Amino acid sequence: MKRTSGKKRLSWKEAYKINSKAFRLLWNRYPQMFLSRILCVIWDALTPYAGIYMSALIIEELSSGRNPEILTRLVLITLISAAVISLVSAFLIKWRDEKCAGMYFKVNQIFTKKLLDMDFASIDDVKTHEKLSTIKQNQNGGGWGLYRVIGNYESIISSVFTLIGGCSLTVTLFIRQVPESAGALTSLNNPLFIFAAVLAMFVIAYVSPALSNKAGSYYADRAGSHNLGNRLFGFYGWLGYRKDLATDVRIYRQDSFCAKFLNTKTGVFGSNGIFAKYARGPIGAYGAAAASVSVIFTGLVYVFVCLKAWAGAFGVGLITQYAASITKLSGGVSSLIGTAGDMKNNAAFLKLVFEFLEIPNTMRKGCLRVGGRACGDGAGGYEIEFKDVSFKYPGNDEYSLKNVNMKFRVGEKLAVVGQNGSGKTTFIKLLCRLYDPTEGAILLNGTDIREYDYLEYVKLFSVVFQDFKLFAFTLGQNVGARVAYDKAAAENCLRKAGFGERLDKMEDGTETYLYKDFSKKGVDVSGGEAQKIALARTLYKAAPFIVLDEPTAALDPIAEAEIYEDFNDIAGNRTAVYINHRLSSCRFCDDIAVFHKGRLVQRGSHEKLSADANGKYYELWNAQAQYYNS
């Protein structure tokens, strides 16, 4: 179980380093957010002492002089200072809440930005997906990870200021001496008591959070089963809500399958589950012990303070001041130690976060410009050549492509055919530089494509992938792949792609939102229509190379035939690469490349290839044609 990454405890030093790193990451991005939160907690940590101090003075006066004038003045100061403190608080909170709005999304942006910048090879790697999904589960399940760093730093600073405030109100407890007349109680003046008090405070302040952390560790150490439980639950608790699966669910009575998972009480979170059992046993016991220890400390403080007061070292007012301050002070120590423990626990989760954020981009990115010519509507004279290219997917021992040599002729229409797994799509991925070849090289006008600036090179290609994706933004933005798109051009491309009829029915035209995920006003489009929009997007880009990877899968025969007929028109004078299972589509291409088991086995026109009765093409063609020639 790799996901139980919380198990590996890091050392204090490592924990400190990784927390600081996380802090710097967030601080550099959102300094105002941190500053506002820090000022808020400092204010909150210090100001309660004003109240404690003032009420002690009032009590003292009440128990001794009872001078109405002094009392009135004290009360007024108390009231006004409380009001001023609240007023400052109100505006500090306003500032903080403004700066923190959307914080959850802002933190998440760190991850999405990484995904957008990552090499395709990394994003195509299942391990990357698993890392991110574990990070998210840790975040959503136990609140572990990057987001927790903010709260932890807040808590550390708050504790420190609570300590400072508490100390300044308690120093006098040790300075004020019990008068000699008090007899045996004068021994309370012994400086050893200061030492003992501090020691007791630290012991107890350490023991209490240590016990809490011990209780908490039952959860942290089992984050793995926690996560698996969450995932199972996330699956079976909501299966019935899947509209697309509703028919299948009913025919196979999957409701009973779900019910079994949901009605058990022994699931991870169930009332008879593993955590419930721990809660009845050690978690509950440690928690209770942790709470009691703090109370014992308060009791000891009262004894010491009251004895000194009883012996005459100070008046009753100060009893309340000292007791309250020391209780707060010990709370500060506890929270300091507790937070430190929490940061140490969180470090293991942060490590995973950084493993993800620091996935290296290893693709070589040169800086050559692609050429003086602007990427116009034409083929632009770009010539691409595969030279002895072989390719293995990372972590795979088998070659997906082996010794491929081929040259694209400018402006030609090339069909790439082959069975599933023959390497067709891999070939396209290499061509568009989603991957770099393992061996050999791809040349653009005689120069290795790795020498070119990546974005410049990619500008040469327009692709409709088999599993293309549209976004739930406006139609026009989808065609232009940008916010500020050229309206006339977008419309033109949509019409060329066969979307004209539907476009005319849309009230907002190219400003119509697609789907309802982003805007409620969005409209749904069918799979066939989506394919046409994707086609329009490739046309809009006007790149010299156009690649279509099975663009007709979701279309019915009539629409499919239309695309075939118009293909030459659509592609214009660009170099076009067309992948299709269906060999019938090859008939209108000048040139056909046949892939088999990662190798380029045949190349030529349909007439030439279908004449070779021993060739792969002949075999594929006949296998398909038999369904239509009876």
Add this chain to the structure above:
Amino acid sequence: MQDKEKSPKPKYNMRQNSAYMISLAWRVKEKKVLVLSLLSAALSVAINLINLYVAPSILSAVENKVPISELIIIILCFTAALIICVAAAAYVGANTLFGRIQVRLSIIALLNKKASTTSYPNVGDEKFGKLCAKAGEATCSNSQATEAVWTTLTNLTQNALGFIIYLTLLSSLDPRMLLVIVATTLVGYFISKRLNEYEYRRREEVAEYETQMQYIDSAAENYEAAKDIRIFNIKPWLEELGDKAIKSYAAFHRRANGVYVWGRVSDLVLAFLRNGIAYAYLLNLALKNGLGASEFLLYFSAVGGFTSWVSGILGDLSTLHRQSLDISTVREYIEYPEPFKFEDGDAFEPDNTAEYEIKLVNVSFRYPESEKCVLENINLTLHPGEKLAVVGLNGAGKTTLVKLICGFYDPTEGQVLLNGKNIKEYNRRDYYKMFSAVFQDVSLLAATIAANVAQTEDGADMEKVKKCVAQAGLLDKVESLPEGFETNLNRTVYEDAVMLSGGETQRLMLARALYKDAPIIVLDEPTAALDPIAEAELYEKYNEMTSGKSSVYISHRLASTRFCDRIIFIEESRITEEGSHEDLLASGGRYAELFNVQSKYYREESCK
């Protein structure tokens, strides 16, 4: 943007919903939820009272110079009482979670059962869908109404208890003092509530920004979009819209905080007044009536405490009101009316030796919201043992026809008869036993291969599972896996799960259909991802495996279904042609025309 939509009055009120939750906890045998909540409330009040008395009592002991031993005993007594209460409260606190989760789980189970068994037309019903989404949201986390209501009820009990005790305690004071406390608290509460509703009243605007930010995150995190994102350089586009959404969201919160701050300011003014009056009153008592310092401290703390009980009660009631709305939604969803007969219908158990005929008589069908009929006046008989193909262009109504045959919809007009009896009369769940169906979207369970074939985890007939997997041609693959039939599927749940390819998944679905061994096989274009050859092979495989059974095959690829006894061609809501493949070609109608379009490029004579 104001929320103009007036939400309908909830079906159940606050009292009914609280009672519902309590009785639910009782029914699912989680009485501990109630016991622990009561205990927790009582302990909190106890701790509060001890803390209220500890300082004044000790103070008065010191003031009165009681003997040291007595002083120490007083301190020890308080400490001991506090330890007992605090420890008990911590222990109770650690244990409250699980029973509450269990109750929420039981609601989730009820909701999922409703969702996965409700009459199929409800699935597409907008009102039902909205209720479903809201009910789902109300149960999706610990902080949602169906679990958080326990915290609210606990707090309410605690605040009410505290209120009563403090009321008795303060009864010796001037009642006007109490009135001042209650009045300032009420005023403060309503001012804050009014101001804090700023966001609630504009929740649709906020939700819009949140949806936008979430969508952009999910788009960037969509691994399948990664290729498009790179080729079309989509990053700046996503980032621009993302930044815009976050900016709007932040701007909204700036405005909202500009309002909230006045709530805090009004609070501090009221606190100033209240405390000022309390100080004045108590000082007066102290100076005139000789109230001691410790009593002064006690009363002053009690005034503060009383304030927080009152504002606590008000806050809890408003929270409870909000949560009650959600609980009412959950109940309305569970009680949503069912147009189909289930347990109230005739029981039915299909028998594989019997012959079944399904007959559609003058069937027309229209989706509830739509004007246009999807199917009009269909008459069709599926004879026992017949292989029937349904073909037509996308959107012609093929899938709807199959859904009518399978009993997912009832016809708007006409009848569907099983051996002459209207299927409406049966328990619909029993009727579904008639079919081994594979639809366009298949529901793979996050479970083992064996469980996916048998659709159960316990009591699966492993011999039969093996036989079906072998028949479906998947045995080699399954046996090559280290865990064999116990291999888990679904990688988002099990990290050791295996990913089956499209073709393997289809074979698994075939094995599942074989295992169910129902009288009628239905195949609805199992997946668009299959290439035409693979699809044709799959259909023939089914044909082979299920000889003797009736079956219905659907495709827009005309070549796939040539082997069927009878092909019906659907166009514009009607069956326009019917017959064997050869008949239809010979008749030269639309079927023949479409077939020619699809086969054109394969025929040599059409060479350019």
